[in-house]
Amino acid sequence: MLLTFQALYFVSVHHFTLYTLSFMLFSSGAFSEVVLAQEKATGEMYAVKCIPKKALRGKESGIDNEIAVLRKIKHENIVTLEDIYESPTHLYLIMQLVSGGELFDRIVERGFYTEQDASALIKQVLDAVNYLHSLGIVHRDLKPENLLYFNPHEESKIMISDFGLSKMEGAANDIMSTACGTPGYVAPEVLAQKPYSKAVDCWSIGVIAYILLCGYPPFYDENDSKLFEQILRAEYEFDSPYWDDISDSAKDFINNLMQKDPEKRFTCEEALRHPWIAGDTALCKNIHESVSRQMKKNFAKAKWRQAFNATAVIRHMRRLQLGSSMDSSQHRKQNPTSMPGKSQSVDVSSVHRNDCSSMQAANSSSGTPERHTRPSTVTTIITGSK
Numbered sequence: 001m002l003l004t005f006q007a008l009y010f011v012s013v014h015h016f017t018l019y020t021l022s023f024m025l026f027s028s029g030a031f032s033e034v035v036l037a038q039e040k041a042t043g044e045m046y047a048v049k050c051i052p053k054k055a056l057r058g059k060e061s062g063i064d065n066e067i068a069v070l071r072k073i074k075h076e077n078i079v080t081l082e083d084i085y086e087s088p089t090h091l092y093l094i095m096q097l098v099s100g101g102e103l104f105d106r107i108v109e110r111g112f113y114t115e116q117d118a119s120a121l122i123k124q125v126l127d128a129v130n131y132l133h134s135l136g137i138v139h140r141d142l143k144p145e146n147l148l149y150f151n152p153h154e155e156s157k158i159m160i161s162d163f164g165l166s167k168m169e170g171a172a173n174d175i176m177s178t179a180c181g182t183p184g185y186v187a188p189e190v191l192a193q194k195p196y197s198k199a200v201d202c203w204s205i206g207v208i209a210y211i212l213l214c215g216y217p218p219f220y221d222e223n224d225s226k227l228f229e230q231i232l233r234a235e236y237e238f239d240s241p242y243w244d245d246i247s248d249s250a251k252d253f254i255n256n257l258m259q260k261d262p263e264k265r266f267t268c269e270e271a272l273r274h275p276w277i278a279g280d281t282a283l284c285k286n287i288h289e290s291v292s293r294q295m296k297k298n299f300a301k302a303k304w305r306q307a308f309n310a311t312a313v314i315r316h317m318r319r320l321q322l323g324s325s326m327d328s329s330q331h332r333k334q335n336p337t338s339m340p341g342k343s344q345s346v347d348v349s350s351v352h353r354n355d356c357s358s359m360q361a362a363n364s365s366s367g368t369p370e371r372h373t374r375p376s377t378v379t380t381i382i383t384g385s386k
Contacts, residue, residue, distance in 0.1 A: 047098075052090055053090060067081070073132065077159055077160060078131075079095055080095070098161065102145060103121070104295050112288055114282070121212065128160050133267075137167070139204075141162060141185075145162075169198075184220070185207050187200040187262065202267060205257055210254050213243070214290075215293065216298045234258060245287060249282070
């Protein structure tokens with residue numbers, strides 16, 4: 001018997017065979033896996049989020065909410081939901097493919113990086129989140145891991161992903177009270193388990209901006225209780241020497257986003273008008289060496305990228321489509337890191353994987369931190385009503 005999902009009345013299972021699926025794992029989460037797919041008619045690549053229904057029992061409202069949010073949004077800096085399919089055992093969300101990698105990984109790989117680059121990145125995030133807020137949507141889990149580059153090109157745009165904790169506001173001035181998000185990025189009012197609003201997203205953007213300019217998080221302690229105490233007090237500093245070359249305008253921008261009182265905190269619209277975003281106060285001095293050194297020490301490389309490179313997988317699938325052994329051989333020589341795998345066309349009922357991976361806590365870091373260690377990135381859900 002199929003589970004009933006309020007948002008799934010537009011499911012069209014028979015069209016799912018229009019895609020060629022790769023069983024190569026692209027990423028995994030607590031309740032789903034993502035594999036690559038290629039539309040046969042156009043050759044367009046997509047990401048397919050495979051969700052076992054058994055993992056959703058009792059949580060149907062959650063997936064309903066995520067799908068409703070994704071169907072409502074269309075923005076150049078937000079990953080798009082293209083279609084949805086259903087089998088007796090799984091739901092399949094066909095998502096726009098983003099293959100450029102995570103935010104911090106790309107910054108570390110660069111040779112030149114300035115405040116102006118950080119400002120341009122944050123502006124894209126603010127534009128997208130301001131759009132969400134205009135629709136009454138609160139993301140509630142903004143963090144670097146959910147900011148992805150659209151493609152590997154140097155000028156690629158940033159995309160916001162993962163709306164699993166997002167919330168659509170109801171009536172006017174509706175507020176939420178579920179404490180959710182990721183330690184280190186959540187606003188004080190969330191940890192205090194007080195009712196909150198879209199202002200929590202603005203706090204998270206402030207935390208991200210802080211890290212983009214120094215390479216380490218504003219709040220850290222090995223003990224979660226002490227970490228939360230720091231956040232509840234909005235207790236952070238612009239430490240020397242890490243912030244010596246950062247403009248006062250950048251610090252003012254962060255201070256306004258990381259106001260303890262959500263009523264005094266910048267909205268996205270106000271942040272977009274700040275001189276550090278809209279003006280010319282962001283400095284052009286190269287801060288890459290200092291920032292990248294701290295990022296490498298404080299933020300572990302994304303686990304899925306250690307096992308898989310999205311670009312390599314896409315090249316592999318296109319190589320299969322060409323069917324040329326000569327081209328394939330040459331490509332392997334030029335790209336020795338491309339990984340082997342198998343692709344095939346299958347019926348929707350056989351697409352699912354029975355061994356969906358459990359999410360691993362991503363709180364490890366590479367190297368010995370000079371100052372901070374990366375806070376845990378395991379999403380936590382505390383009790384609440386909305």
